[in-house]
Amino acid sequence: xxxxxxxxxxxxxxxxxxxxxxxxxxxxxxxxxxxxxxxxxxxxxxxxxxxxxxxxxxxxxxxxxxxxxxxxxxxxxxxxxxxxxxxxxxxxxxxxxxxxxxxxxxxxxxxxxxxxxxxxxxxxxxxxxxxxxxxxxxxxxxxxxxxxxxxxxxxxxxxxxxxxxxxxxxxxxxxxxxxxxxxxxxxxxxxxxxxxxxxxxxxxxxxxxxxxxxxxxxxxxxxxxxxxxxxxxxxxxxxxxxxxxxxxxxxxxxxxxxxxxxxxxxxxxxxxxxxxxxxxxxxxxxxxxxxxxxxxxxxxxxx
Amino acid sequence: xxxxxxxxxxxxxxxxxxxxxxxxxxxxxxxxxxxxxxxxxxxxxxxxxxxxxxxxxxxxxxxxxxxxxxxxxxxxxxxxxxxxxxxxxxxxxxxxxxxxxxxxxxxxxxxxx
Numbered sequence: 001x002x003x004x005x006x007x008x009x010x011x012x013x014x015x016x017x018x019x020x021x022x023x024x025x026x027x028x029x030x031x032x033x034x035x036x037x038x039x040x041x042x043x044x045x046x047x048x049x050x051x052x053x054x055x056x057x058x059x060x061x062x063x064x065x066x067x068x069x070x071x072x073x074x075x076x077x078x079x080x081x082x083x084x085x086x087x088x089x090x091x092x093x094x095x096x097x098x099x100x101x102x103x104x105x106x107x108x109x110x111x112x113x114x115x116x117x118x119x120x121x122x123x124x125x126x127x128x129x130x131x132x133x134x135x136x137x138x139x140x141x142x143x144x145x146x147x148x149x150x151x152x153x154x155x156x157x158x159x160x161x162x163x164x165x166x167x168x169x170x171x172x173x174x175x176x177x178x179x180x181x182x183x184x185x186x187x188x189x190x191x192x193x194x195x196x197x198x199x200x201x202x203x204x205x206x207x208x209x210x211x212x213x214x215x216x217x218x219x220x221x222x223x224x225x226x227x228x229x230x231x232x233x234x235x236x237x238x239x240x241x242x243x244x245x246x247x248x249x250x251x252x253x254x255x256x257x258x259x260x261x262x263x264x265x266x267x268x269x270x271x272x273x274x275x276x277x278x279x280x281x282x283x284x285x286x287x288x289x290x291x292x293x294x295x296x297x298x299x300x301x302x303x
Numbered sequence: 304x305x306x307x308x309x310x311x312x313x314x315x316x317x318x319x320x321x322x323x324x325x326x327x328x329x330x331x332x333x334x335x336x337x338x339x340x341x342x343x344x345x346x347x348x349x350x351x352x353x354x355x356x357x358x359x360x361x362x363x364x365x366x367x368x369x370x371x372x373x374x375x376x377x378x379x380x381x382x383x384x385x386x387x388x389x390x391x392x393x394x395x396x397x398x399x400x401x402x403x404x405x406x407x408x409x410x411x412x413x414x415x416x
Contacts, residue, residue: 179383182362186391189366199368206366207342214359267338267355267363276343 019144025107026100028140029121029130035060036069038088042077045069045087056118056131059091063127065120067091097122100129104140107132167191169227173216173238178266181217184225185210188236191227201300204280205234208296211273212238218263220292232300237293245288252278252286304329304412306371306394309350312412313405315373315396318380319388327370327394334406338363352398352405356380358387365391375402 036045036057045057049071059067069091077083077090098107098119110119111134121130169191171184189206197205209225216223216238223240245251252274259269274294278284283297307325310317331346336355341363348370353360356378364372371394374380379397380388388395398405 179358182359182366185366186362203366203368210362210366211342266357267336267353267359270337270339272339272343276339279343 015145015148016141019141020105020108021103023104023140023144024100025098025102025104025121025132026130028104028107028136029100029132030136031130033058033120033128033131035128036087037061038066038091039086041084041086042069042074042090043083046074046077046083049074058120058128058131059087060128063125065095065097065122065126065128067093068095068120070117095120098132099123104137107137111137166231167227167229171213171225171227173213173220173223173225175217175220175222177217181214182210184227185213188227192229192234197300201298205236205298207280208277208298209236211277212236212294212296214268215273215294216240218259218268223291234298234300235295236298237295239291239293241291244290245286245292248286248288304409306350308412309371309373309409310396312408313373313396313398313400315398317396318385319393319395321389321392321394324371324394329370332406332409333369334402341367341369352402354378354402356384358384360384361387361391361393361395364393369393371396373398373405375400375405 034048034052034054034057036048036059038059038061049055049057055071057069058065059069067088069087073090073092074083077085082090096110096114096116096119098110098121100121100123107119118131118133120128121132123129169188171187173184174180185206188209189202192202192205209227213225216225220240221242223238226235226237226239228235250256253271254275255271257269257271263269274286277294277296280298281296282299283295285295287293305325306327306329309329310325328348329350330348331350332352333341333344333346333349334352335341336353338355338359341349341351344367347368349367351360351364351369351372352375353372354375356374360372361384372388374395374397377397377399380395385395400408
């Protein structure tokens with residue numbers, strides 16, 4: 001068994017502490033549990049362990065957990081010659097279990113306290129719904145931390161650039177967040193107004209930005225709106241993480257829309273957004289794969 | 304036509320009145336519920352008439368520098384909408400008349416395009 005994770009440590013980074021309280025055991029556990037029945041022989045169970053590469057098998061009676069056979073029980077059975085006995089004769093009946101709704105921190109402290117390599121996980125009705133190992137915990141934490149780091153890197157990439165004469169702003173936009181949709185564009189508009197940019201230009205920039213923002217809210221899984229002003233050049237981009245546009249040419253046709261009735265009832269989704277962004281832009285580009293990036297450039301010298 | 308006169312003509316109730324709103328000149332009239340259309344519309348100082356009662360109406364009006372918003376069919380805006388109108392300085396009214404009647408009355412009075 002690997003070295004225990006010490007939860008008491010004051011040195012545990014806040015990000016990890018947050019995660020182990022936020023994640024629930026059901027988010028981390030393996031749901032595909034390899035089980036055995038009480039009538040099956042220890043040999044059958046040993047073969048199942050070998051096949052699936054695991055070191056412990058919960059023994060169930062229907063959905064109920066009644067015992068567990070670990071690799072130690074198998075070794076003892078070979079040693080003492082009872083490998084063909086049914087599981088119920090030798091299984092551990094006094095089992096420590098976890099509940100699926102508990103925070104991950106419980107699982108970590110259980111691993112620290114008890115010397116087991118795994119804990120069966122039960123739901124509120126006491127039915128077996130999963131099994132959790134140290135490996136499950138490590139994998140989940142790595143994935144989560146990686147996700148957080150990627151997000152931070154993405155934010156840093158675009159907020160740190162404040163070169164001389166360049167202004168840069170970034171606004172996160174959430175999926176279906178109609179309550180805040182348009183807020184970024186209102187802010188961009190205010191910023192430009194303060195700099196006494198010509199109203200006609202402000203309107204073009206604001207229209208591009210607002211259409212992009214609505215697209216992010218309506219169609220994307222969430223993303224960010226980036227605004228950069230460098231001398232006479234204004235660039236606005238909408239960058240999202242997905243789901244991507246299957247046919248970009250089609251999406252650029254006026255009147256083509258994948259929006260549902262609910263979005264139309266809010267006054268959007270008429271298939272006019274992208275063509276309208278293109279209309280007001282001096283330069284326009286769109287690239288879509290897994291995620292989509294829409295970019296609009298407007299030059300201030302035009303008016 | 305001045306916004307103050309429009310409001311009288313259409314029997315509007317007032318929800319947000321930034322300073323000097325009566326004197327604002329409605330340069331164009333846009334009637335409809337599709338905000339995407341409003342964003343394509345190129346009129347200046349447009350008066351927006353709509354039956355759509357949502358935050359996005361005010362956002363859209365602000366983006367295109369509309370001179371005011373009238374909700375038709377006596378739609379009463381929610382608090383959040385009035386707050387947004389106040390924040391963006393957008394005059395906001397409700398008229399008891401239908402969209403068609405509003406347009407007809409404005410047309411007869413010689414306003415709009």
